[in-house]
Amino acid sequence: MSLFSKDPGSVRSKTGFWPNNRGTIIGVSVLAVVILIVPFTASSSLMNIAVFSMIFALPAIGLSLLMGLAGQVSLGQAAFFAIGAYTHAILLQKFEMPGPVAAVGGVVAAMLAALLVGLPMLRLRGHYLALATLGLGFIVMIAVREWEFTGRTTGIYGYGRPEVFGIPIDNNGLFFWFVAPFVLIGLVLALNLTRSRAGRALSAVNDSELAAESLGVNTYALRVKVFTLSAGFAGLGGVFYAYQVQIVSPQVAEFHVSVELLLMVVIGGLGSVWGAIAGAFIVELLSEGLRDLIPAIIPGATGEVQLIGYGLVLILVIILLPGGLYQVVRTSWAAIRRRMGSRPADAGAEADAASEASGAASAPDAPDAPDAPRVPAVSTPMAAGEPILEVIGLTKRYGGVVAVDDVSFTVPAGRIMGLIGPNGAGKTTCFNMITGAISPTTGTVTFLGEEVQGRKPHVGAVRGLTRTFQNLQSFSSTDVVGNVYMGRYRKGRAGIIRGMLGLQGREQYRHEEIARDILDSMRLGDVADLAAGDLPFGRQRMMEVCRALASEPALLLLDEPMAGLSGGERELLAALLRALRDAGLTIVLVEHDVEQVLSLADTVAVLDDGVLIAHGEPEAVRADSAVIVAYLGTDAEEAEHELKELEEHA
């Protein structure tokens, strides 16, 4: 597993909300009690470590959301930490603002800076984003070192300590209690977010950006928001840091601060918010230890050399414990429960535990005989027969290859259109242009009267244009019902703030119920709580069809949905598609099983070598000589002869 790939169980987007909330309440209560006791029991050096751990826990929580949940790597969180610290100190010292106002100023400044740099930077992905944030860290460090206003190398000092109800927070014990409520609140907000609609969407983006977009998730906007949010956490940490150290110097923006934060998140377990807090304590302890140890090993070594220690720990954790502490706790807990003979409370955890222990998939077999499926709700924004989708002159060129060449067709509402053609004919490319996954070289795509070509997939998806994929695009970090729940994304409204405040319980329940209902209707109810990746290929495909249906589409594009299905599943799916059409849904079906398409579709379009060679009713297409030639790869007369022979043999 690479450093930044996500442990499938880390920020698992659960759908059983209350058990997790109960766990959160117990966990936070225990932590609150520990926080109350620590200042009475800890030595002064330990208390010092505890205070800095609390301070750094805040940016670590933010980074954990950014890296673990959203899968975005930042090597420059120190920049936002420093912006928070400097802004706070400057507002206190130069502008003599009250503490709370200066603190809010610090957080807002960090978030604004993140928003400004995030807008262009978050168009980058993976390593490029990591490098860009690294550069940002250096820019901020050099800026504060060279700028007169920020006190150059001396920094900003001479502002007062915080006071609460007139009581000066002037010792480590009091400061620890001063920071703790913010950490606890930050923890709860972050945990709520991981389980919210927005949090699940972030997690889904991390699993498959294309699938998330196709369900209506504006992936770019969501990434910018979580980046800004994580900077807010970093800025708040910077505010407390400025209060605690009473001097904000360029050291606060140095690279090693970003490395420390990275280490906290990796040691704790990528994506685990609890892990980030534990990681903060461990790294602060480690930092204290290294401060004594490294000069003893390397006489005359400076603080910079401490980075060697961090580097070694980072390498060891990645090699030996890629899931960090979170993985250790999770695996141990699953083992304890197994030993105690109790079944884990949620089947998702059970699936995890089972697959962690044996690596075996435990999904029940696919159904054999089909029953008539129950039909989920569909959206019918147009009267049957009206043109819901119009494709005009659609062309896609890849250098010299013309994948799709001047293709035009209209799909009437409430009908099934089959799109067939030999391998490489351009069917998937056509789908990709219709849904916005790729931009056409020329041509237009009009969906529900609005041109959508060249626009991101979420634009069409929000209006009801949903698709499945030829290659599976499951959300591997969640369970089967979590995948189908994501199909409900366009039907929900709650954003990041409501998610953090935990104000969407009823909405989530409703969507989860619908998701389970759809799974039941497709005979997947028994595997709803298994990890998506534990299902056999065919059932994952069915799950993706369920996910698309959960969005109540107006137009459903299915890219080879029958591939890999058992005979029973094919019949079930065919019956479902007919029932959906009868309920008013418009479907475009790409499928290699030509007989299946001809029996299901109302109209059939045939592509060959990127060109539309036939379009009409199934029987007319079946008899079309150009189609026969395309499929049999011979001349028309010979093809008809061969076809007759084949029919006679059949």
Ligand code: ATP
């Ligand atoms: P299949 O049934 O095998 O999935 P298809 O009909 O879906 O095939 P496409 O995948 O759309 O066909 O491909 C059409 C043509 O475009 C093929 O010749 C393919 O090699 C080419 N093509 C597709 N994507 C690209 C790309 N990104 N770069 C270059 N050529 C491409």
